[in-house]
Amino acid sequence: MNTLRKKLIQLDGKGYKALKSIQGHYKDDLISLHIDYIQGDPFASPSRIRVIIPLEKTDIDAGQYSSHYRKIAAENFLAMEIANQIRQTPSPVKGTGKSGLVYIDAPGQAIIERTAVKMMKDVIEIRLSIGLPARGRSILGKQAEKLLCDYVPSIIEKSFTSYSRDLLQKYITLADDQETIREYIRENNIVSFVGSGAILPRESGVSQRPMKGEEVITFQSPKEYEVTIPLPYGRTVTGMGIPAGITIIVGGGFHGKSTLLQGIERGVYNHKLGDGREYVITDNTAMKIRSEDGRSVHQVDISPFISDLPFGKPTNIFSTEDASGSTSQATNIMEAIEMETRLLLIDEDTSATNFMIRDGRMQKLVKKEKEPITPFIDRVEQLYSEKGVSSILVIGGSGDYFEVADHVIMMDEYAPYDRTSEAKEISDEITKLRFKESVGTFSDVHNRKLERYIINKKLGQKEKIDSKSLSTILIGREQLQLQGLEQLIDQSQTRAIANIIKFLAKEKNGPKVMKEAIDHLYKQIQENGLDILSPYKGQHPGDLALPRKNEVAAALNRIRY
Template identity: 55%
Template structure:
């Protein structure tokens, strides 16, 4: 601490590059400060530091990180506490550019494994970003001294050293309960659970927070209700359990169909207490599917859905720089299955109509041999019976799916009703012909070539995440705006790190896409998120775990992707 003070006093008033001299480790009374990266100027990306706290100096107990679920929840809680303390100690920053900035990658409504806090048996490591103060391009040593020697210890005092045991235990109990519900879904053949009393609507289209007023609490249809005995709760938790198979969500416009599906698609993540969706859980490998006009598709076998295209274009290894609505949706499904998705979540509002349905009258007018598209309705049952792939589908405009549905939920004034029996009775009147053939078909193995990734831009490597839905990779812009279950820009930064790691280590060329995804998951589990970073033994950056399905979606949208 004294050494850092001495250094800051020495460089006060010097050129900004003098800050490079303070890189290193400094011992404080209760923690070690590691200054890992110093920004090049006041306007550049912030400097990165770590606060390393011996666990025994805090109230953090071993049982709080005895499982990966509990460890992630404890790290998440600490990150929220540090973020809150940063806000409480905020001061008006003097200086140029990012001078005085202090920031942690703070979580939102969802609990996602991230690098902001790392908890081990020995230490708690907190990763922060700071803007080292300057006036113009001259060091403001006194302000830097105040930031590093006073404000940061104050933040630690108000967060890591002031943790509320009762509140942490409450958060851990919720984590245990969410894990128990997920286990119940897997063991009993369900894909999703929506608890009675859940608040599904959000306060706005750009907010993940719950609607505060006039929100209708969810209430399960009696025929679909289950009561779960979960840890740390005396009374069973009741709610709607959605069975594996094919589930339709129907109803009039503005009655809550898409709201229910939206809650289910976000149920792949755990939510914090008070969110309204803390007991809305969906199996981890469920993926939202939609059409995506204009996307890149490379070497995907879409022949189960698309065949006999004009000019003899091969759909067993389909490539397009500008896929249509139907071909993009077909590719999205095949890629999701390749990535390990076992539940498809589909909304008619974001689907290609000609991909989803081909009704009796159209069959009479346009012969099958003249129609290259085999609609999803003729494949959904095969996916269920042959591949054990479940589908949850919002469909308000066509009753043809009644014939293939295992259960039908009617949404009326935001309340669900089980209308499966009535839908089946109506379905008997249809004269539609099935066009899907006997089987869905086998999956084709895809192996990305090593040359798919090239981060060089001029003489330097350029890999930059831009917000939630774009990565600049060398000369290539990778855009994935329609990947809807990507929810945090820290996940995008991590995806960029993963791609760069795969290129640097020559990982591409021999592994199929599922094998690549297995490799990524195994490395995260054994070595952590930071093991993909160029700064893996330091502050690795503001990164958060991405699901394998979204990682595959990003890889598949790289326009330089080449498949063996």
């Protein structure tokens, strides 16, 4: 580290590119500092460094984190601690552009596998982005010395000496609980568990932090769906267990239907302590389905829902550059089935009306032979009986769904009530106007090829691909829009998806079927970690988070051909 200090002082006032000379490995009594990448100028993407601290210099017991889910919880906790230290102790260094920036890719509300902190057998590696200081394009050597040799080591030292041991243990205990609940619902034919006492409302439409205040109503399970799950250390948790099958959530406007569904859809991830949704756990293959006007579709079999299009256009290998609401929703379901989802989540508000239902009067006026759409209401039972795919639907306007529902939950002032018996009685009492439209069984899943040549063509000679936001990836010059993927929650996941797309495209000897290619890659990630997705040779990928296979497939499916 003394060598680094001398180098930086000597560089004071020189041109910014001279900073490249400090790349390398430096060490002091506590840490090792690896400077992997130096930015080209103070306005460019920040420099990348790794700080490595031996486990023996900490009081962290590596034996506690032998399980994968515990390790993820601990890594997320440490990333949050380091981020808190950075916020509490602002960088003393100022200058042009990104000068003085110190950043770690800390988690939001969800606990997912990330690359910001990596716990290994003997060491902990912290990956940081930093802005090396300059005035204009001249190096501020003494400021850089203060940043790299004093500020960064002090942040790391404070993080590992002042963190709450009790809080870390609570995160580990919570990870044990969440994994136990996931195992329980898999073994007991439950698709989602919502713990009593959960806080489902969020503080705003653009925030995932929990709503606070006396007006917040905590979730309480109806007795009819109440299950008590045994947890480690002799504890239990009680809440609503939604059984496999067809469940509809009903109620008046603004009574909490969509809030409950949003909690359920985010339950595919574990949530951190204090989020309010710590004990909201959903089958991790669940896919939120919506209509998505204008999306690209390539060779998807949507014939179970849409057939006999005018002019003989086939729907068993359906392609379009501009899908309608109904064709996009049918596509989203069939693509989810291709990725072996066990649960569909649908909100009537974001669905195509003609895809969800055709009422009796419309059936009489527009005969079936003139209507290519078989509505979801007439297929939802088959999805479960033939494919084992359950559905949870928010329904506000169509009581015809009472007939096909196994379970009816009514939200009344944010409180859930079982109304299955009443709904079935109403369904029997009121004369049925519509008849079921069905055209046989579901076809076998059409496993499509991964069209590597199309992706490589879009990447171009420079092989450029990058995430621009949570819902946008730039492939060459073309934007890939992911707004329809409501369970994509972190831009670091989007960055990982961008890297995965390129990785799969360049994998010449990889599986040819898309699902098999994704499964094969995730097996490699499981064995070798997310670092294999790094687009940087010799640099840490400290800003990636693991997306689900579902979202990777969904992104590939939206590439325009």
